[in-house]
Amino acid sequence: MYAKRGASVTAVDTRLDHLAIAARFATEPDEWAVAPRFNPVDRWYHRLHVADDYEVWLLTWLPGQGTEWHDHGGSAGAFHVFGGTLTEDTVSLTDGHAPRVTARELGEGAGRRFGSHHVHRMTNRGHRPAVSVHVYGPALTTMTKYRVGPESLEVLTVERAGAQW
Template structure:
């Protein structure tokens, strides 16, 4: 337990972030407080454990993030309502110095995350999250540490991954 005034709180672990997103996803009143928009994603920013950044995010049918990373932050997310698909890469990408990479065979992973299911991920995680349903709105909870310094967005055509954009805090709030 951190004592106020005793210096900065220790960084949360991936397991602590996963516990936080599961507990928050189970808070029905908090999840219901997020307004849902049929046209686009909505979000609510939260204070996560140990100075982490956290969000509740809604996903109308057919929406997704596109391929991205979290700028070196590690984190966790859990589905609170509906079903999300996570597609990820089981490969560590170089942080800088490239614009296009050819991915090796066998690096693709896919998970279905229904209400109550979540996962933690490391600092070099590249993925996209999708609500592939045609009728059901999904809601999820996400936490990152350190707070996101940037997000890199990628496009993908087959085995080719291309860095398209680097977003900084304030560009996604």
């Protein structure tokens, strides 16, 4: 369990709300096990915390860095933008219609919850580096990567935790 400067965080406060967990970790960067790092080739990530029913990750994004379309293998979660700005693109499918992509820009202090069947991609489309805190519950075991086609989502790969990231 994560402790905030002498005050214990209880299960009632955080375990049911992934965004509350992400925001709480974001308020205490001095407690992070590592300082954020930036990789010029790809986004950097580090797992900060593991609990029985969730895990917390720290990610950094230089301008132009982002993810592919992906889901979280059945885990729900949330993310909180600690610094900079990130754009989240989400895709929705409706029978008989082409996939619809919606973009949402989230700046410092903003966050978002998502369910266990959420497909998205995230990108730093800004001019400054960005840092974000992500929470997944249960802990990630797989991530599926997709291609958005004219009529549907096409599975490209399924990556396993511990083996491919």
